[in-house]
Amino acid sequence: MPSTEIVLYGTPLSGHAHRVELLLRALDLPFRFEPAPAEVRQSPAFRKLNPLGQIPVLQDGELTLADSNAIMVYLVRRYAPDSTWLPGDAVGAAHVQRWLSIAAGEVMHGPSVARLITQFGLNDDKARAKRIAARLLAFMEEHLAERDYLAAVHPTIADLACYAYVAHAPEGGISLRPYPAVRRWLARIEALPFFKRIPPSPLPAELDDDAA
Structure with missing residues (x-):
C-alpha cells in the first residue's frame, strides 16, 4: 500500500483519466480524485505539475507523473509487479x-x-x-x-x-x-468487479446506438 496519499488529477469525462482510475480501483489503491477542468489546467500551479497542461497527472509522494499509459506502467511496476496487468516476459x-x-x-x-x-x-x-x-x-x-x-x-x-x-x-x-x-x-x-462507468457526455450520441 502507498505510504502517502495518491492524487489523480483529471475530469470525470476524460477517457485518459478513466483508464488510470480503473487501474487504481483494480489494484485496490486508495486515492483522491482531484478535478482538473480546462481553467485549472491553464493555471500556473497545474502547469508546474504538467507543463503541457494535460490530464491525467498522478502525484504519489514526491513523484509527479503525467501521461496515462506511463502512469499505468508505474502503478503496476510499483505496487503490483507480480500481477498479470503487465506481463513481465x-x-x-x-x-x-x-x-x-x-x-x-x-x-x-x-x-x-x-x-x-x-x-x-x-x-x-x-x-x-x-x-x-x-x-x-x-x-x-x-x-x-x-x-x-x-x-x-x-x-x-x-x-x-x-x-x-x-x-x-x-x-x-x-x-x-x-x-x-x-x-x-x-x-x-x-463486468470486471472494479469497473466504474464514465458519466454520459453533455450532448446525446448522434446515433441510436450504444456499446452494449
Whole structure:
C-alpha cells in the first residue's frame, strides 16, 4: 500500500483519466480524485505539475507523473509487479506495449477525436477521425473474433487503455453495431468487479446506438 496519499488529477469525462482510475480501483489503491477542468489546467500551479497542461497527472509522494499509459506502467511496476496487468516476459510485455501505442495513436485520433468534435466542439477533421476509427474497429473486430482480451488471455492495462474511447465511440457519431466481437470485449471489461462507468457526455450520441 502507498505510504502517502495518491492524487489523480483529471475530469470525470476524460477517457485518459478513466483508464488510470480503473487501474487504481483494480489494484485496490486508495486515492483522491482531484478535478482538473480546462481553467485549472491553464493555471500556473497545474502547469508546474504538467507543463503541457494535460490530464491525467498522478502525484504519489514526491513523484509527479503525467501521461496515462506511463502512469499505468508505474502503478503496476510499483505496487503490483507480480500481477498479470503487465506481463513481465518480453513477448507479453511487447503485446501490451503494442496496444498502448494503438491507444495513443488510432484510438486517440479516431474515436476520441470524433467524440471531442461532437461533444466538446474541438476544431478538427471529423471525416478523418471517422476514417481512422473505421480502420481501427475493423482491425479490433478481427483481432477479438477468437480471443477475449487484447494482449493476453486475461485483462491487462492494454484493455484499460483502449476501453473508454472505443466504448464511447457512439458519442462521436461512430456506430459499434457492425462490430459484435468488439462489443463483447467491452462487455467483458464492464463486468470486471472494479469497473466504474464514465458519466454520459453533455450532448446525446448522434446515433441510436450504444456499446452494449
